[in-house]
Amino acid sequence: MLHRLHGSDAPAPPYLAARDTTTSADVVNDGDLQLALYVCYELHYLGWPGAAADLEWDTTLLSARAGLERRFEAGLRADIPFVAEAATGDPADLVTAIGDAIGGRSVADHVRDRATIDHVRELIVHRSPYQLKEADPHTWAIPRLRGAAKRHLVEIQMGEYGADDETHVPHAELYATTMALLGLDPTPHAYLDVIPGSSLAISNLVSMLGLHRRHRAALLGHLAYFEMTSVSAMRRYVAGLERLEVPPEARRFHEVHVLADGEHERISADMLRAVVADEPALARDVAFGIGAAALVERCVADRLLSRWDEGRSSLDWPLQPVTP
Numbered sequence: 001m002l003h004r005l006h007g008s009d010a011p012a013p014p015y016l017a018a019r020d021t022t023t024s025a026d027v028v029n030d031g032d033l034q035l036a037l038y039v040c041y042e043l044h045y046l047g048w049p050g051a052a053a054d055l056e057w058d059t060t061l062l063s064a065r066a067g068l069e070r071r072f073e074a075g076l077r078a079d080i081p082f083v084a085e086a087a088t089g090d091p092a093d094l095v096t097a098i099g100d101a102i103g104g105r106s107v108a109d110h111v112r113d114r115a116t117i118d119h120v121r122e123l124i125v126h127r128s129p130y131q132l133k134e135a136d137p138h139t140w141a142i143p144r145l146r147g148a149a150k151r152h153l154v155e156i157q158m159g160e161y162g163a164d165d166e167t168h169v170p171h172a173e174l175y176a177t178t179m180a181l182l183g184l185d186p187t188p189h190a191y192l193d194v195i196p197g198s199s200l201a202i203s204n205l206v207s208m209l210g211l212h213r214r215h216r217a218a219l220l221g222h223l224a225y226f227e228m229t230s231v232s233a234m235r236r237y238v239a240g241l242e243r244l245e246v247p248p249e250a251r252r253f254h255e256v257h258v259l260a261d262g263e264h265e266r267i268s269a270d271m272l273r274a275v276v277a278d279e280p281a282l283a284r285d286v287a288f289g290i291g292a293a294a295l296v297e298r299c300v301a302d303r304l305l306s307r308w309d310e311g312r313s314s315l316d317w318p319l320q321p322v323t324p
Contacts (some may be wrong), residue, residue: 221289
């Protein structure tokens with residue numbers, strides 16, 4: 001895959017046409033699959049260092065990516081529980097119904113109650129592949145919607161890009177500042193060699209949903225899952241950062257989300273209602289987006305908390321300590 005990005009005419013390696021998986025844990029934790037997807041997807045954002053610009057639509061890479069996406073999606077769909085609200089009722093209720101059915105341990109509770117500063121730094125690294133481009137994948141849904149659903153999405157995205165804050169700093173830039181103040185490198189891909197597949201899947205899931213029109217309602221479900229569960233989690237993160245005496249500037253990303261996501265929670269619920277009212281057949285797609293987001297988050301939490309319980313780094317290689 002990397003050889004192709006740097007100009008090789010070699011065909012896709014056998015791995016891309018081999019191995020099949022059937023569960024969310026299989027695909028989310030498959031480091032090779034998630035890394036290959038991540039590299040392909042980044043061509044649609046700021047590009048890949050050293051890669052030609054026209055590789056974004058290279059047919060060999062797109063064909064290989066499609067095979068990986070099929071396995072990723074199939075594994076997720078295999079584990080998303082059915083809830084009656086997916087067919088009838090208020091689509092906004094799906095966030096709670098599916099989230100409760102999937103379950104999982106809470107990283108936010110761990111940060112609030114007992115995380116070390118090393119745990120926090122690792123967590124920030126795990127989430128950096130997506131957070132450094134926060135909101136961008138969801139923006140792809142705007143031209144694929146109409147009416148009230150489009151208007152609600154634009155309203156949320158304006159806040160994500162800083163319109164709701166007096167400083168007008170996009171949330172992705174706030175995250176980069178948090179990384180720098182914690183002694184981390186905010187350059188995109190800086191930690192790609194230590195981030196496991198499950199954490200790359202956070203970014204890959206929203207990229208996959210954003211790049212395909214057929215997933216537009218799933219993308220809204222994904223966004224609503226985070227907006228409608230964020231406030232409580234962000235409060236717990238802020239409490240943990242205060243306990244660890246992290247400076248206010250490094251807490252700002254999480255504090256802003258406590259304020260912004262309270263309003264975004266209401267808008268997200270209206271957005272789901274609007275898209276399903278406009279196209280009732282999309283209700284199950286909304287459910288898929290919510291369930292996929294919850295499954296990936298559960299896999300990530302399992303990795304982090306099990307490693308930390310054992311006194312080990314949750315990354316593939318421990319971070320270098322911060323120089324005093």
